[in-house]
Amino acid sequence: MSSVNVQRNVFHKVPPRLRGWVLPVLILAVWWAVVASGASDSPLLVSPLAVWQRGVGQVVSGELWVALSASLWRMAWGFGIGSSIGLAVGALLGWSRWAERLAGPTFHTLKQISLFAWIPMLSMWFGLGDAAKIAFVAMAAFFPVVLNTLEGLRSVPREYLEVARVYEFSVWQTLRRVVAPAAAPSLFTGIQLSLIYSWLATLGAEYLLASGKGIGNTLIDGREHFWMDLVLFGVVVVGLVGFALNALLAALEKRLLAWRDSTIARY
Amino acid sequence: MAIPALKAAGPSSPTHPLEPLPDLPARRVAAARTKASWTWAGRSLWAWPFPLAVLALWQLSAIWGWVPEQVLPPPAAVFKVFGELLASGELWDHLRISMVRVFAGFGIGLSLGLLLGGAMGLSPTFRDYVFPLFKAFSQVPVIGWLPLLILVVGIDEALKFLLIAKAALVPVAINTCQGIQNVPNRLVEVARVYGFTRWQMLRKVVFPAATAPIWNGVRYGLTHAWLALVVVELLASSEGIGFLIVYGRQLFQLDVVLAAVLAVGIVGFVIDKLLAVSEAWLLRWRKPGL
Numbered sequence: 001m002s003s004v005n006v007q008r009n010v011f012h013k014v015p016p017r018l019r020g021w022v023l024p025v026l027i028l029a030v031w032w033a034v035v036a037s038g039a040s041d042s043p044l045l046v047s048p049l050a051v052w053q054r055g056v057g058q059v060v061s062g063e064l065w066v067a068l069s070a071s072l073w074r075m076a077w078g079f080g081i082g083s084s085i086g087l088a089v090g091a092l093l094g095w096s097r098w099a100e101r102l103a104g105p106t107f108h109t110l111k112q113i114s115l116f117a118w119i120p121m122l123s124m125w126f127g128l129g130d131a132a133k134i135a136f137v138a139m140a141a142f143f144p145v146v147l148n149t150l151e152g153l154r155s156v157p158r159e160y161l162e163v164a165r166v167y168e169f170s171v172w173q174t175l176r177r178v179v180a181p182a183a184a185p186s187l188f189t190g191i192q193l194s195l196i197y198s199w200l201a202t203l204g205a206e207y208l209l210a211s212g213k214g215i216g217n218t219l220i221d222g223r224e225h226f227w228m229d230l231v232l233f234g235v236v237v238v239g240l241v242g243f244a245l246n247a248l249l250a251a252l253e254k255r256l257l258a259w260r261d262s263t264i265a266r267y
Numbered sequence: 268m269a270i271p272a273l274k275a276a277g278p279s280s281p282t283h284p285l286e287p288l289p290d291l292p293a294r295r296v297a298a299a300r301t302k303a304s305w306t307w308a309g310r311s312l313w314a315w316p317f318p319l320a321v322l323a324l325w326q327l328s329a330i331w332g333w334v335p336e337q338v339l340p341p342p343a344a345v346f347k348v349f350g351e352l353l354a355s356g357e358l359w360d361h362l363r364i365s366m367v368r369v370f371a372g373f374g375i376g377l378s379l380g381l382l383l384g385g386a387m388g389l390s391p392t393f394r395d396y397v398f399p400l401f402k403a404f405s406q407v408p409v410i411g412w413l414p415l416l417i418l419v420v421g422i423d424e425a426l427k428f429l430l431i432a433k434a435a436l437v438p439v440a441i442n443t444c445q446g447i448q449n450v451p452n453r454l455v456e457v458a459r460v461y462g463f464t465r466w467q468m469l470r471k472v473v474f475p476a477a478t479a480p481i482w483n484g485v486r487y488g489l490t491h492a493w494l495a496l497v498v499v500e501l502l503a504s505s506e507g508i509g510f511l512i513v514y515g516r517q518l519f520q521l522d523v524v525l526a527a528v529l530a531v532g533i534v535g536f537v538i539d540k541l542l543a544v545s546e547a548w549l550l551r552w553r554k555p556g557l
Contacts, residue, residue, distance in 0.1 A: 011392055019392075020399030027400075044418055105314035106321075112539060113532035114497040117509070120516035120524050125338065203410045207502060223414040231415050238411035239403065 046229045054229040055236070063218075068237070071202050071214040074130060078137020079198040083191060086142040090149025090190070100150070111143050115201065119208045130212065133205035140201030141194040148190025152183030185257060192249045199242060215241075340522040349526040358511075358530060365496055365507040365534075368424070372431025373492040377485065380436040384443025384484070388477075389469075394444070405437040409495045413502065422503040427496070434495035435488035442484025446477035479550055486542045493535055508534075 014022060028048060034040065035047040058064040093100045093107070119136055126132035156179050164174045206216025215237055222230030322342050328334050329341030336344070352358035383401070387394040409430055420426050450473050458472045500509020508530055515523030 011396070016395050019395035022396055023400045024403075101313040102317040105311075106318045109318075109532070109536065112535035113528060114494050114535060116494070116498045116501055117512055117528045117531045119501065120512050121521070121528070124516065124519075124521060124524075200408050200410055203408070204498060207410070207413070219411070219414040223417055226418065228418060231418060235407055235411050235415055239407040242406050242408065 043226055044228045046232070050229040051232045051236075054227075055233045058230075058233060064237070067213050067215050067218045068241075070212065071206065071216065072241075074133050074205070074214065075137055075198045075202040078134045078201065079141045079195055081134065082138030082141030082198070083145045083194050085138070086145030086190070086194065087149055087187075089142075090146040091153065093146070094150045094153025107146065111147075115140055115143075115197075116204055116208070119205065123209055128209045128211045132209050133202070136205045136209075137198050137201045140197040144193035144197060145190040148186050148193065149183070152186030152190070153179065155186060156182040188253055188257060192253070195245055195249060196242065199245060203238065337519065337521065340525060344522045345525040345529065348520075348522040349529055352523075352526055358508075358526075361506060361508045361511050361527075362530065362534070365500065365509070368427045368500075368507065369431060369489075369492050369496050372428045372496070373435045373489055375428060376432035376435030376492065377439055377488060379432065380439030380484070380488065381443055381481075383436070384440035384481075385447065387440070388444040388447025389473075401440065405441075409434045409491075410498060413499065417503060426503060427499050430499050431492045431495045434491040438487040438491060439481075439484040442480045442487070443477070446480030446484070447473060449480065450476040482546055482549055486546065489538055489542060490535075493538060497531060 032048055035045055055064075089107075093104060115136075118139060119132075122132045122136050122139075126135050160178050160182060161174070164178045169177065202214070203216045203219075206214040207220060210217060210220055215234060219231055219234040219238075222228070222234060325339070326341045326343060329336060329339070329344075349358075383397070387398060387401075412433060413430060416426055416429055420429065454472050454476055455468070458468050463471065496507075497509045500507040501513055504510045504513075508527055511527040512524050512531075515521065515527060
C-alpha cells in the first residue's frame with residue numbers, strides 16, 4: 001500500500017502541463033543512451049542526431065521542398081477533382097429521391113471495396129505517372145464527400161423548407177438561404193475527411209506507383225537504401241503534414257461555421 | 268489509419284477526421300426497414316436497375332469492341348474467373364491467409380486498444396502522461412509507418428500483424444477512452460449512493476454505459492484493419508487476397524484483378540453487416556429505454 005502511495009506521489013509531483021513531455025523525453029534519452037553505449041552496431045540504429053542532420057540536409061538542399069511540393073500538388077488536384085464530383089453526386093442523390101433509390105445502394109456497395117484495391121486497375125488505365133495518382137486521390141476524396149453531402153441534405157429540417165415555401169423562395173434562394181446553411185456542418189465534415197483521405201491516398205499512390213518525386217518516394221528510397229535516418233525523417237514529415245491539414249481545417253471551420261455557436265448561445 | 272483530432276467517433280459525432288465513411292444513410296435505410304417491410308421490398312427492387320444497366324452497358328461495350336478486353340474485361344469474364352478461382356480453391360486459400368492476418372492483427376490491436384483506452388479513460392494522471400505521445404503516434408497513418416516497419420521487422424507476417432494492429436488500435440483506444448469519460452455523472456453518483464465497490468462500479472455502471480462508443484471503436488477498428496491488410500498485401504506479400512490483385516496486374520490479367528477486387532468488396536461488405544448485426548444484438552437492452 002505504501003509503495004503505491006509513493007508511486008502516486010512521484011507521478012503526481014510532475015505538473016500536469018509537463019506530463020505529456022515525460023514519455024517522449026524518456027524515449028529520446030533511452031534511444032540516445034543505447035546508440036551512445038554502442039550496444040548494437042545495427043545500421044538501423046541511427047542516433048537522433050543523425051535524423052536531425054538528415055532533416056537539416058533535406059531542407060537545405062531543397063530536396064524536401066521538391067518532394068513535398070510534388071506530393072501536395074498531386075493531393076490538391078486529386079482532392080479538387082474528387083471533392084467537386086463528390087459534391088455534385090452527393091447533391092444529386094440528396095436532392096432527388098429517385099436518384100437515391102436507383103443509385104444509392106450501388107454506391108453503398110462500391111464504397112465497401114478497400115480503396116487501395118483500385119490502384120492496380122488505375123495503373124492499367126492511366127499508367128504509372130501523375131494521371132493515375134491523381135485519379136486515385138480523386139477516388140479517395142470522392143466517397144466521404146458524397147456520403148456527407150447526402151447526409152447534410154437529408155438533415156435539413158422539413159419545417160425550414162416549408163417556411164421557405166410559404167415565403168415563396170425561388171429554388172436558388174432556398175438553396176442559398178435554407179439548404180446550404182443547414183447542411184454546412186455535414187458538408188464540412190465531408191470536406192475534412194476527404195482532405196485527410198487525400199493525403200493518405202497520395203502517400204499510397206506514391207508507394208504503389210513508384211515513379212517521380214514525392215514524400216512517399218522519399219520514404220521508399222530510404223527503405224531501399226537502408227537509410228533509417230531518412231525514413232524516420234519522412235515519417236515525421238508525414239505526421240506534420242497531417243497535423244497541419246487538420247489545424248488548417250479546424251481554423252477554417254471555426255471561421256466558416258462561427259454562426260452555429262452564436263445561434264445556440266442566443267437561446 | 269491516422270486519427271488526427273481525438274473525438275469519439277460514431278453516428279452522433281461523425282466528425283472524427285479519419286473515421287471510415289460514416290454510415291448514416293445506410294442506418295436510416297435500416298430504420299425504415301423495421302418500420303415497414305413493404306418499403307424495404309420496394310427499395311430493394313429499385314436498387315437493381317441501375318447496376319444491371321451499368322453491367323449490361325459494360326458487357327455490350329466489350330461485345331461491340333468499344334473497349335479492348337485487355338483494358339476492361341467484360342463482367343461475364345470477371346464472373347467466370349471469379350467462379351474458377353472459387354472452384355479451384357485458390358481464392359479460398361488467399362482469403363484464408365488474409366483472414367488469419369486480419370484477425371490476428373485486429374486481436375492484438377483490439378486488446379491493446381482496450382487496455383490503453385481504458386487506462387486513459389479511468390485515470391486522468393495516466394492520460395496526462397500518455398495521451399500526447401499517443402496522439403503524435405496516431406497522427407502518422409499506417410501507410411506512413413510501413414517503410415519504417417519493413418526496415419525493422421522485414422516483410423514477414425510480423426509486419427502484417429503490427430500494421431493491422433496499429434490500424435485497429437487507434438480507433439479502439441480513442442473510443443474506449445472517450446466512452447468511459449462520457450459516462451453520465453448521475454449514473455456514477457447513484458452507484459456511489461448505493462455504496463458500490465470499485466469493481467461493481469466498473470462492471471455494472473461504467474462498462475455498460477460505455478459499450479456503445481466502445482463498440483463503435485471496434486467497428487471502425489475492424490474496417491481499418493481490413494483496409495490496412497489490403498495495403499500491406501499489395502506492397503509486401505507473396506500470398507493473400509491483396510497479392511492476388513498485384514499478381515493479376517503483373518500478368519496483365521485484369522479479369523483476375525477485378526475478380527479479386529470483387530472478393531475484397533464482398534468481404535468488406537460482410538464484415539460491415541456482421542458488425543451492424545452484432546451491434547444491434549449487443550445493445551438490445553437499450554431499446555426499451557428508448
